[in-house]
Each structure stands twice: as structure tokens, then as C-alpha cells.
Amino acid sequence: SQQGEEDPQALSIQEGENATMNCSYKTSINNLQWYRQNSGRGLVHLILIRSNEREKHSGRLRVTLDTSKKSSSLLITASRAADTASYFCATEGLRQGAQKLVFGQGTRLTINP
Amino acid sequence: NAGVTQTPKFQVLKTGQSMTLQCAQDMNHNSMYWYRQDPGMGLRLIYYSASEGTTDKGEVPNGYNVSRLNKREFSLRLESAAPSQTSVYFCASSFRVSGNTIYFGEGSWLTVV
Numbered sequence: 001s002q003q004g005e006e007d008p009q010a011l012s013i014q015e016g017e018n019a020t021m022n023c024s025y026k027t028s029i030n031n032l033q034w035y036r037q038n039s040g041r042g043l044v045h046l047i048l049i050r051s052n053e054r055e056k057h058s059g060r061l062r063v064t065l066d067t068s069k070k071s072s073s074l075l076i077t078a079s080r081a082a083d084t085a086s087y088f089c090a091t092e093g094l095r096q097g098a099q100k101l102v103f104g105q106g107t108r109l110t111i112n113p
Numbered sequence: 114n115a116g117v118t119q120t121p122k123f124q125v126l127k128t129g130q131s132m133t134l135q136c137a138q139d140m141n142h143n144s145m146y147w148y149r150q151d152p153g154m155g156l157r158l159i160y161y162s163a164s165e166g167t168t169d170k171g172e173v174p175n176g177y178n179v180s181r182l183n184k185r186e187f188s189l190r191l192e193s194a195a196p197s198q199t200s201v202y203f204c205a206s207s208f209r210v211s212g213n214t215i216y217f218g219e220g221s222w223l224t225v226v
Contacts, residue, residue, distance in 0.1 A: 030211065030212060031212055033214070033215075040220075041219060041220070042117075042203055042217035042218050042219045042220055043156070043203070043205075043215075043217045044217070045214045045215065045216070048212075048214060050212070088155065088156070090156075092211065092212065100158050100161070100171060100172070101158075101215060103148075103155040103156040103157075104155055105153060105154065105155040106155060
């Protein structure tokens with residue numbers, strides 16, 4: 001069963017604007033990760049946030065985690081055309097033996113020049 | 114530094130044929146994974162190998178077999194391909210199964226006719 005659910009499924013914004021994507025999950029987690037996938041390519045890791053962390057930054061990326069609401073958000077500031085991609089959240093569950101990341105279906109982000 | 118390399122990139126099979134997808138990583142990672150990605154389904158784990166000498170089923174193992182040939186290599190075999198196995202397959206690796214970034218290959222596009 002899918003653990004992470006991204007919202008929205010698709011997002012189209014103008015270059016320079018901020019993009020926010022959300023991820024909700026159902027069960028307790030060890031960590032939550034965000035990945036980017038360019039069309040026709042493999043997934044690239046962006047950020048890992050642990051269950052005891054609330055916010056992490058990496059360049060223009062900001063990830064928040066609210067374990068009480070079982071949700072996370074990924075904010076991309078000052079978007080660029082190169083940010084056009086699909087973004088996936090993935091959760092590592094507490095009692096799965098930590099063997100598996102469960103991926104959501106992704107948010108397809110389009111940055112218009 | 115190639116990261117995760119998988120072959121072939123593209124393959125067309127007839128129903129009932131067999132084939133093996135090859136994967137190698139040069140990051141000295143302990144854990145390796147095979148995922149499939151279908152439209153609207155996100156990534157689903159087929160099999161994983163937590164460490165050299167071990168393999169375990171993931172979410173969708175039916176119709177597949179794997180071999181962890183050594184620490185570097187993890188192959189996925191389709192013994193009798195079915196149209197339902199038409200998908201994009203990703204090999205991935207991480208230092209260990211828990212709490213680590215996963216590094217993905219570029220994908221193998223498989224069509225079964």
C-alpha cells in the first residue's frame with residue numbers, strides 16, 4: 001500500500017515563483033526523503049529529514065516535517081526552468097525492518113519561462 | 114565515478130521470453146534494490162538485498178528472481194515475461210538499508226509484447 005501521497009499531482013508556475021509540494025503519510029516513520037526525477041532519468045535524492053527534525057534546508061530547498069499531522073512539505077524558492085521535474089516523497093517506516101522506502105506517486109512540476 | 118549502472122537501457126521482449134537486467138554500483142554500498150515504475154503508481158520495490166549474500170522480497174516480487182552476484186552486482190531476471198511486466202525498472206543502492214540516501218540508476222525501459 002502506498003504510504004506517501006503527494007499533493008498536488010501537477011503544478012505549473014512561472015519562473016521565479018516559489019513552488020510548494022506536500023506529502024502526507026499514514027504510519028509512523030523513521031525518516032522522510034524527497035527525490036527529483038527528470039523526464040526519462042533516474043531519481044535523484046534531494047533531502048532526508050528524520051522524524052525528530054522539523055525543518056531542513058539545502059540551497060533553494062526547504063523541507064518541513066510535522067509528525068503530528070503526518071505530513072511534509074517541499075518548498076523550492078525562486079524557481080528556475082531547470083527545476084521542471086517530478087518530485088517524490090518517500091517514507092521509511094518504523095516497524096518495517098527499515099528495509100523499504102515507500103514512494104508516493106509524485107508531483108509533476110512545470111516551470112514556465 | 115559511474116554510481117549505479119544498469120543495462121540494457123531499452124528492451125522489447127515477446128511474451129514468454131526470459132531476460133536478465135544487470136546492475137552494478139561502484140560506491141561500495143552494502144544494500145541494493147530493484148524497483149519498477151508504472152504511470153500513476155510511483156515506484157514499487159520488487160526485491161532488495163540488504164547485504165552481500167542476502168535477498169528479500171519487496172512489494173511486487175511475483176514473476177521475478179534476483180541474484181546478488183557480489184557486493185557490486187545485483188541482477189533481476191524475468192523467467193517468462195508477461196505484458197504486465199512492461200515497465201521502467203530502476204536499480205538502486207545505499208550504504209545500508211536504514212536511514213540512508215538511495216542512489217538510482219538511469220532506468221531500463223522494458224516492453225513485453
